[in-house]
Each structure stands twice: as C-alpha cells, then as structure tokens.
Amino acid sequence: MLKKFFKMIKKENDLEQKENDLSQEKETVVEEKIEQSNDEEKPKLSLFGRLKQGLEKTRKGITEKVDTILKSYQKIDEELFEELEEVLITADMGVNTTMRIIEDLKDKVKEKKIKEVFEIRELLKEELKEILTDVESDNKINIEPSPAIILVVGVNGVGKTTTIGKLAYRLKKEGKKVLIAAGDTFRAAAIDQLQEWANRAGVEIIAHKEGSDPAAVIFDGIQAAKARKADVLICDTAGRLHNKKNLMNELNKIFRIVEREFSEATREVLLVVDATTGQNAIMQAKVFKEACDITGIVLTKLDGTAKGGVVLAVQSELNVPVKLVGVGERIEDLQDFDPQNFVEAIFAE
Template sequence: MGFLSKFKQGLKKTHSKIAEGLATAVLGKKEIDESIEETLEELLIEADVGIDATQELLDTVTEKISRKEVGDLDAVMRALREKVVEMLSVSKESHILEDSRKPLVILVVGVNGVGKTTTIGKLAKKFKNEGKKVILGAADTFRAAAIDQLEIWAQRVGCDIVRHKEGSDPSAVAFDAVKAGVARGADVVIIDTAGRLHTKENLMKQLEKMKRVIAKVIPDAPHRIVLILDATNGQNALSQAKEFQKITGITDIVLTKLDGTAKGGVVIPIVRQLNVPVAFVGVGEKEDDLIPFNVEEYAESLFE
C-alpha cells in the first residue's frame, strides 16, 4: 500500500464524517446559504480544525463556489482541499530522515499514553531501512514497562540500546547513550523520556538537565526534539504541544493514532499555531504504519 493509500485509510473516519455531512447539506441547493455554512462549520469544528482555520475555510467556500457549483460536492471539496494546501504550505518540511549530522541526537518527548515508545521503535526502523546505525536510550526510567518495551523494539529492529535500572537518573542514561553513539560510530541516537506533564516543573528541570549533559558530549546536541501527540486527543493535543513548546522547544511533531479518530483536522491548528513541521503520522499498529507527512496527500485524504 502506497503512502497516499495509507493516508486515505488513516483519515477515513474524518473524511467520511465531513463528506457525508456536506453531501446532505448541499443536496438540491442553488446557493451557499446559512444552513450549508452552519453544517460545514459544525463538521470542521468537530474534526478539530480549530475556530480560526474553520472561518478561513468557510470564507473560501463562500468566495470560490459559484451558483452553478453549489450542489456539486466535488467542487466544494476541491475548494476546501486547495485552501488547506495553501494554509499548510507555509510550514517548513521536516526532512528528519535526511539530517546528516552524525551521530544525529534525537530527544523524544510527549505525555504518557501517546505511543511514544512504539513510535521510537518505528522511527528506529525507518533510519535502519536507510542503512543507518541506530542506538536507543531508555531514559524514561520511571516506568519499567517503558524500558522493557524499548528493549523489545531494539531487538526487533536490530539496534543497540543503552538502559539503566528503573529509577535511575534519566540524564545519566541520555549521557551514556550519546557517549555510546560516538564510541560505536552510530548514525542516530534516539532517546526516550518520561512524559508526566502534570509535574511540569520537574519535567522541565529534567529535560533541561538532559539537554545540558548531552551537550557535554556533542555541543550542538540534541539536534532534534520530537514531540509525539495522540491525534485522538484533538484540541488537547494542541494544548500539550504548546506546553512542550514552552518547556523545551520542539523541532518536529509525530501525530499517532490518526486512523482511530474523526478529529484528523487537528493537524491544521497544530502546524499553523506552532509553526513546527509534522514529520510523520501514525496510521496503524504495524511497523510500517508510520508514514511521512505530506501536505497535498493530507488535504486530498481529508477532502477528496
């Protein structure tokens, strides 16, 4: 299955809800009236497109759709699709897989339960498929399950892992992982972190300390700080992104569980409000279900 097919599969719930709702609203209509606008507004907000983006999309439909096209669902969807591409094209692309710094040090952050450890495993596999040597750092030392899960992924992918016992200092793990990366000639070092956002001050201190000790080994590292968000959280994912942006800064976003939600529109406010690129989206459980984000494919899958 190609990336576009996977995108479409991943956004199926969001797309179906919008397409079905709109088809009913425009049926037999001669002009864009209040009922069409209200329906579209409701559908976009339910898809977590956000209030500002929803208003822009509504304005586009009322401006671009001529009287003869009102009852034509394809014309309405095309106008929405083109506007989304325009809205998201201002965002820079991620290019994380092409980053040639060696070893490339990636710090992965996100609250518990968003699929962080699984995403790290899938990301490691992507780099491995590019012929790169990868080392994982199990610095979420508060949860034994996270360390064990990362170990399983390391075995599955065929890469080294640096781990300490549960309750160890996360910064010590990060330091050792980067040192190992340099010593073993690794291309990429990916470090897992704890995700307890409710203890925000502690998390901030912990991440700052991690960044400091990593920089002792490689002065300009970590090179990438990747935030993992769960698409099923909708607008809450946007709030989390803003918090992490404040706490540690973010260079890339990975949006997981896009296939499990009708809130796939949340990509739009996340990209626009943070101006941080979405590197990948997760559209399933399999190892290859982490796919590169592409603006055109996203817009097409949402408003086909």
C-alpha cells in the same frame, strides 16, 4: 457563536466516547481476526493505501459529511457555509483555523465567480493544502547531516515509545545506523517495552535500570553513538512524572547534556501528541513548546479518530510543522507527514 461550538464539540465527544465503549467488545474480536489475517497472504498496501486506511474514520468524519451537505444545496449561500463550518469544527480543526478556511472559501468563490455547489469540494481541498503548507519550516524530519539526535517528548500514553520503535525500524531500512537511548527510567516496564521495540527494529539500545538518572542514560547514549559511529541516536523520555515541574526539570537537564556533549549533532526535538485527545493535544503542545525548543510534531493514533482535522489546528496554532503521523499500531504505521497526500487521502473516493 463560540458557546454553540463548544456545546456541539461536547456532544460529539460524548457520542464518540459512547461509541468507543460500545465497540470495545467488538474490537477484541476484530483484532484477533486482523492478527490471524496477518499471517495469511495479503496484498501489500502502498504507502498511500495505508494512509487512506488509517484515515478512514476522518474521511467519514469530514468528507462524507461535506459531500452530503454539498449534495443537499442547489446554490451557494450563507447557510451552506455555516453547515460546512460546523463539520470542520467538529472535526477538531479548531475555531481559528475553521474561521480562516470559511473566510478564504467565501473569497475564492467570489474571486473565481463560482456558481456550482460541487466546485466547493475542490476549493476546500485547495484551501486545506494551503493551510497545511503555510508553516515556517518544512515537514521533513531533519537528520542530515549525521550524526543526528532525535529527542522524543510528550505526556504519558501518547505513543512516544511506539513511535521510536517504528521510526528506528524505518531509518534502519533506509540504511542508517540507528541507536536508541532509554531515557524513560521512571518505570521498569518502559525500559522493557523499548527493548522489545529495539529488537523488532533490529537496532541497538542503551539502557540503565529503573530509577536511574535519565540524563546519565542520554549521556551514555551519546558516547555510544560517537564510538559506534551511529547516524541517528533516538532518545525516549518519560511522560509520567510526579508533576509537571519535575517533568520539565528533567527535560531541561537532558537538553543541557545534549548541548554540552553533542552540540555538533543535527538536532530534532519531536513532540508526540495523541490525535484522539483533540483540543487537549494543542494545550499540551503549548506547555511543551514553552519548556523546550520543539522542532516537529508527531501526531499519533490518527486511525483512532474521526477528528483528523486536528492536524490543521496543531500546526497552525503552534506554528510547528507536523512531521510524522501514526496511522496504526503496526511497525510500518508511521509515515512522513505530507500535506498533499494527507488531503488527498481524506478526500479520496
């Protein structure tokens, strides 16, 4: 059975890659159009509307397929569950999570004596919400009481710096005094990029020059946060170092500084993972979880994948709550992860 799953996943990935390649040219044109239309009067989407828009591909990848299956069956039988299982696996929910969902669905059908195929849709929604809320700590980002420090970690390219910019913007809008520390000193471009985001968000940034000691940047960030009475200090870190051992050593050094200099601060350690990398995201998360005390996950680029089911796999396999989701590249495209809203958004008509 597993072999069949992996074959299927590979086939899906290849297809998605091909689609991406093909649509690249189209994308630039679309992007230009979006940029232009941003200047025009455009009805503002609600938070839920933006989430729904960001999860468009996942809605197609999961819900449309589920609906097609449900429509094609007259009665609830084993074959129907097998087809549902395939959809969930290809949406990157992970083998374990999918098994659990299907078993629970079967139990519920029996328990509630359900006969109508269409009723499975509600049951499935219920089940997904249950799994997404079945995690030890809650999904809310923990920055109270202030001062708080948020350390943002993850491999290169997953969206750490972008997430920090979006988060700084949001927290500032909520009335918090936010400070950013440019702990990724590996490349000059990384510091410039963070500076740019700090400008856009309208917050201050502590940065040293390229190649300097990241722990020293964090040290200065902490002193500045104390002196300026900042509510939240958000720290960027490198994702690209010569090897994994270097990366982990560097993170450990940063953690020691935080412990020594800012032990009174509320601490949130956010691991950023890229939803489009599917099962790879889970492997990365496992490595980081061994090296540092991750308190929450940020799942970025959900807008770029039909496999948003990875949210379930990440959370249940790591037992770390997903706290934020990235649903686009704009500054407003970072949302608190809310299991109820997430499921409603992918099942919205």
